[in-house]
Amino acid sequence: MKSVTKLLFFFFSISCCSTVSSAEGLREAVLRDAALDAGLVPARDTHILSDDALVSVGQKLFESRILSFNNDTACASCHLDQFGSADGLPNSIGTEGEGVGAMRIVNGGDIVPRNALPFWGRGGVGFDVFFWDGKVDNSTGKIVSQFGDQAPSKDPLIAAIHLPPVEIGEMVIDSRGNDPLQSETVETANEIYDMLAERIEKDPELGSALALARSVPRTSLKFIDVAEAIAAFVRVNFRVKSTKFHDFVFDRQQLSAEELEGGLLFYGRGGCSACHNGPYFSDMKFHAIPFSQIGFGKNGFGVDYGRFNVTLDESDRHAFRTPPLYNVAKTAPYSHSGSVPLLTDAIGVHVDPLLYVDPQKMSANDRTEFYNRLRLWSSTSLNGVVMTEREIAAIAAFLDTLSYDSDSPVKVVD
Ligand code: HEC
Ligand code: HEC
Structure with missing residues (x-):
């Protein structure tokens, strides 16, 4: 190659490559700005942290079938890490279901007519609308839910956690034997909460761990203590x-x-x-x-x-x-x-x-x-x-x- 051609080639390669790298830099800058404009914040800014003991008992409650009326379904039956904290199914299968993922279809059970939602970021700072239809909603600063003016908590995650254990087909068996509970009113929900709290109080491991973590005497445990513990687990374990x-x-x-x-x-x-x-x-x-x-x-x-x-x-x-x-x-x-x-x-x-x-x-x-x-x-x-x-x-x-x-x-x- 003649030296002039070499020089031209040299200039060409510099200008070509610097153009490419600055174009890439520009595209990156555009994307960064767009993400910030659209409200992305550092992960830690979404965190609401909780006490380790409460998180740990929250996980145990989450994994236990004790929270379902007929002792056959756990929160973890439908919210598992292997499916990104959902269940891998189109519609969830609740009570009377067995196994996880596709096994639940094979084994049959009561169908919940919606796709399970995962937990990432749930209950973090500003996360205050829950479920596909927003049936628990704190976006106006005043909690709206099926509980009307008897909401169990002002915290929407805690209110949301009150719902699965009283949903027919999700954690309460859809059967004639449960007829008195079919009304799905606040009163019947309260009956189920009292029954579940009593069960947990009697459970040797869960009862004492929950009472200790909530600093209350074991005999005065209520369902709100259960919901607080599960909320602590969801918030911390699945934080962004x-x-x-x-x-x-x-x-x-x-x-x-x-x-x-x-x-x-x-x-x-x-x-x-x-x-x-x-x-x-x-x-x-x-x-x-x-x-x-x-x-x-x-x-x-x-x-x-x-x-x-x-x-x-x-x-x-x-x-x-x-x-x-x-x-x-x-x-x-x-x-x-x-x-x-x-x-x-x-x-x-x-x-x-x-x-x-x-x-x-x-x-x-x-x-x-x-x-x-x-x-x-x-x-x-x-x-x-x-x-x-x-x-x-x-x-x-x-x-x-x-x-x-x-x-x-x-x-x-x-
Ligand atoms: C039968 C499967 C099943 C079980 C068991 C179950 N869930 Fe779910 N979960 C779902 C489905 C389906 C949805 C979406 C329902 C909807 O939005 O209508 C959901 C949604 C949620 C949400 C709302 C998430 C969001 O993005 O708004 C929370 C919180 C939740 N579940 C907590 C729990 C807890 C706590 C338990 C145990 C007490 C539990 N779930 C048990 C299937 C299940
Ligand atoms: C007008 C508001 C809107 C826009 C714009 C929008 N989405 Fe969505 N997106 C939704 C809603 C609402 C749903 C849930 C709808 C349903 O399930 O019926 C959804 C669902 C999804 C899902 C499925 C999530 C799940 O968990 O099932 C993905 C993935 C998604 N959107 C990605 C995108 C992408 C990528 C774009 C841009 C091409 C986009 N969305 C644009 C509102 C929007």
Whole structure:
């Protein structure tokens, strides 16, 4: 090579590579700014810590079948680390179920017509809307729940923890023998709480550990002590940790090229952060995304009206709480009815609602419901976004940067 050509080549390589690296630096800066604008905070800013002894007895209670009326179901039957603290099933199987994951389908049991929600970040600072339909809601600073003005606690996580043990099919067997408990009123709930508190008081290990951790005499243990302990466990064990994405935003660590592209699509053209924002990747509000509905549905015959069931406000029909996205790569299947097995399809449905349904195979009733959801979706910013398979895969890779493990995995019951 002649020296002039060499020199030109040298200049060319400098200018070419510095352009690339500054372009990459720019893309990274854009993503960092977008994440901060959308409300991401360092993991520790979401933490509400608790006493170790209370957390430890909370875990034992969580793993014990003692909290189900018929002693056959534990919180851990449906909330396990191996499924990202959900259960790996489309609709949960509660009482009379056996085993974990798909084994529960094989063995049968009472079906809870919704997809189990995981716990990451639940009960952290500002996390105050619970369940797919927000039936426990402290977002206005005044707790709203089925308990009306008799809420067991002002803390929404503690109020939420009061619900599973009194839900028929979830932890109370759906049978004629339990008829007096079928009313699901606050009075019958209180009866169940008293009975469970008495059981725990009598349990040699749990009774003394809980009384000690709550600093109360064993004989005066109440269900609120149980709920406080489980809340401490959920809050501490599943608290948000510094993920690969936090490290990228707050500590200038690197993302792969695909993760970076996915992040830019998430905050940019995909418009995902319009709803999946804040410290938990949820606006804690309610929206209708046309996921197909499977299972019996909360309203029966394959219908789930979501938020409408709580507010009876027509504009809330088909709307569900925006799901937080920590560990979403682990919590398949997706949506409120668990109708979508793959993360990439769950992303795709947002921009291409017909991706996962075959209108020809739907009943006329299901199609009508689906059109209603399409109508609601069509006025969101998602309508009109076009995304390739490769771009959707990049968003999935980005979402996987929000994965982390709990401190102490929940033990498998059965
Ligand atoms: C039969 C399976 C099953 C059992 C047992 C179970 N859950 Fe759940 N859990 C679910 C399902 C399904 C949902 C979502 C329900 C909904 O939103 O309508 C859920 C949601 C929750 C939520 C709300 C999370 C959020 O994101 O808002 C909390 C808290 C919770 N469960 C705690 C518990 C506790 C504590 C126990 C034990 C006392 C328990 N669960 C037992 C299936 C189960
Ligand atoms: C208009 C608000 C809104 C926008 C914008 C939005 N989402 Fe969602 N997202 C939701 C709601 C609401 C659900 C739950 C709907 C349901 O289950 O019926 C959901 C569900 C999900 C799920 C499934 C989570 C689970 O646990 O089942 C994923 C993954 C997801 N969204 C990712 C994305 C991505 C990626 C984008 C951008 C392409 C996006 N979302 C844009 C509101 C939104």
